[in-house]
Amino acid sequence: MTRLILSHARILGADHLVDIQVSGGTITRVVPASADDADRGRATAGAGTAAPEVVDLDGRWVLPGLWDAHTHMEQWALVRRRLDVAPATSAEHAVRLVQDALDARIAEGTDEDEPLVGFGLHWATWPEPPTADALDVVGDVPVVLLSFDLHSAWVNTAGLRRLGIEHPTGLLLEDEMLPAEQLDHPSGATLDRLVHSAAQAAAARGVVGVVDFGMDDNIGAWRRRVPHWDGLRVRAGVWYWDLDAALAEGLRTGDPLDGPAEALPGRLGGVPARAPRSARRPLVEMGSLKVISDGSLNSRTACCFDPYHGSDGPDAHGMLNVPPEELQLLMKRATDGGLTCAIHAIGDRANAHALDAFEITGARGSIEHAQLVRWSDVERFAAGGVTASVQPEHAMDDRDVAEGLWPDRTDRAFPLATLAAAGVPLALGSDAPVARLDPWFAIASAVTRSRGGREPWHPEQVLTVEQALEASTAGRGVTPREGGPADLAVLDGDMPGLGAHQDYLVQPADPSDVSEALRTMPVAGTLLDGHWTHRAL
Template sequence: MSPINSSDGWCRSSPRAAVRGVTPDDHTCRTAGAYLCLVTTLILSRARVLGADQLVDIQVSSGTIAGITPASSGAAAADGHSPRIGAGAPEVVDLDGRWVLPGLWDAHTHMEQWALVRRRLDVAPASSAEHAVRLVRDALDSRAAEGTDADEPLVGFGLHWATWPEPPTAVMLDAVGDVPVVLLSFDLHSAWVNTAGLRRLGVEHPTGLLLEDEMLPAEQLDHPSGATLDRLVHSAGQAAAARGVVGVVDFGMDDNIGAWRRRVRSWDGLRVRAGVWYWDLDAALAEGLRTGDPLGGAVDAPRGRTGGLPGRPARRPLVEMGSLKVISDGSLNSRTACCFDPYAGSDGPDAHGMLNVPPEELQLLMKRATDGGLTCAIHAIGDRANALALDAFETTGARGSIEHAQLVRWSDVERFAAGRVTASVQPEHAMDDRDVAEGLWPDRTDRAFPLATLAAAGVPLALGSDAPVARLDPWFAIASAVTRSRGGREPWHPEQVLTVEQALEASTDGRGVAPRAGGPADLVVLDGDMPGLGAHQDYLVQPADPSDVSEALRTMPVAGTLLDGEWTHRVL
């Protein structure tokens, strides 16, 4: 390589170095105080991007999108494969008109719990306590046939007991025998435990249906060691990358900062923002951790990359400090989300749900976090919990998000917008909760999951899954946001649908809907057309069955995922 002209910083030795959108300050390599040429390591040839009226070549250098130019007809090999043309020459991948989007983010996950759920008994199909007991008995019979220790606890996940004819009890679950059994609700706000399970947990309880803080020990019953758990989390990260995910916001509950520091040196699949819960806030503040700080050192050379430049800048750390997380109220399905109006058919002190953190304590936590340089992520599902969270943002000057925002007063929408409080929402929950919402919030579902109203008011949106509450797959969130439909059902409050472009913009961590020169080479390559993307495909202009659109989005094939210009998933 030839040194660039020191007077203007541009490399004169290669026309490819002077790619569009790059200046010496954007991305150049420095060695011993001298500039070196910008070297393109990968060209995604003949890509389709939103906003371009022709196919383009996307040039990637040192983890950055170095330029986007009109497609070169001779860029790819004649057979469409991806050759390397001589030492140091870029790899060329002919995309043959495939869509390229900024890489997708899941703005709300619990990675450890999601990794564990992937191996737990699925009890989501249970339509009654009796049905759940049958599923557990069948699972225990299968374990016995495999020779599993009869005293090994059985943990299931996915209960939707709020719509059952009667709430479950330990006595009902005792019908399976004396094996400890814990069945977690899909929202992780309750757990159904049999008598043997309560005994194993060391808990005395009158019914065996544990709510909110009562159920936290139950979730830990099958928690493996650090090394085993790390392998499960890594596997979950690989599965996410295969769906186009480049980053997650993780709200792990068990020493989340320590857990990510433990695994950071071998972590290579996703970007992670690791939240801190209020019980660990003192330690984080004492250490001086601020949102965006790296948790662990930078990676010197991305795994799988060869031929790097001497003295090249290290890759941006993959794991960063996230936000303070506080759960201010409960959930709809457990009837603990805090609301201004009582739940249908409920009376007494808990008819309006409950607050897990009093307003004064919430404000104190948020003020301390803000003064220490942390943003805040406040769980609020009921409309009263959302109003109190907005009060706290206004009072403390905090920045950050309200997580879930399931039920919102119309008067509070403008408060979201005025305070630039992000609504971190999980559209798949609308599909999970539509029936129970109609039963428990029958007179207010027009303002449940009001995504279109929030977007129209200018509220920043971030889509997520709340995995394991919903699966870690952004295409499910996008499908529910765009169609408000799943499984062939009629759209639920279709006036609140987002456009595909709005849903994508809320899924790319502020990167918009098209790759941009100078940005990180965190990209997803699709292997199919997206209904609704681009005016020529807009299903709102050319009406299509919402069920068809929903299914097309949920099953969107992903041909490749790039993180810092490195393939984390590739079937091209």
């Protein structure tokens, strides 16, 4: 059994340093720091047991470990090896980036026919939309360029041919683009190594858990990883196309996902072998039903009550991927089977439909993104106890596009402070790979609405640092508590704006300074269930 004392720690709400005692993956005591390390270790050692390890934190901050409430772990892991086309400001610019990458591959002796996949397009404000013809100038190599929000893909003719798709423009939207995202997926073992590497990088930023909405047999993939997984806690969501299999198996939100599964037919990998529960808490558990009800702002497919600026025709309001009646049926079936629901809704009309479905079905869970919300619907979030699972970094990514496409309604875009003031539960995430899997980026954007030295965007919607932290710890608050899991983050720097009434804390006045300090917050250590997953002290 791991026994540990984090001595001379600083925690929010205490005006003195404390010792945090850990045993068996649980915080057993939080007491004022007093004795020296040797006395402290002897005092807590029972008869016949070794003294715990004592780590002197020398006044460092200790917080509950951070969570990312919305990720796509496999896609995030893959982005690291894809061509970055985020800098492209036009179709011509993107083509030049692709050509440079192909030229580099030839110089390195890479197979010239191997598909090239890029990630990060922001094409919504380009002078002209991308077309397959424009991308065909690079030759007959299959090329797929994914938008940064993963709601569209730009594919050349060779790429369409490789995917077996006929398309008039080569700009694939919503469900059309799903096959394109799979073009460079590696095998299971290779992908698992990439995911584990991504988890290690997240742990180095104080992350102890993620909500993962992997699209391709997510439950089966996590069961495959469970026997060797030690990186993070994972709540693995199930998509509606796998709902039948999950319900047939009796999986309920919060159930541990054991592995490996028996080799039985079915997309979920069959019924798992139920091994005896170990002393450690299970790290991987069943999450929510995930449904994408509408599109995205940058692809002009988020479903809105009012048309996009400068748009007309049948798609001027965006689109629904799942009609309201079908959404309600899916959520009712999930709820009856013991699953919570996570409903993607970006446009205000999609949010209204999702709230309708929560009310009608009695479902519990979250609306993912909630980027544009009618003021009248804020109270419906609160009344229904629906969590707003939001990605504050998207506000920084989308502010210019929103001003262009939603110029008359950006006061209702990413309304974090209004949601918090109404008592709506908030959960911060990244939507990685759409944004970096780093909660400090989300926290920085939430409390400053600023990035890169720009003026804050709708600063009336900022959160306090305490609010942002509380929305980043999966319900664990902002202070380590006795009896809670020993999932902890140890910081190597002061927290700007946190507990500003205490004179030993730093509170820069400039939002740009606060944003930079939070984004670069050094993390000295991360504990998961009482075990170090990152240690730099």
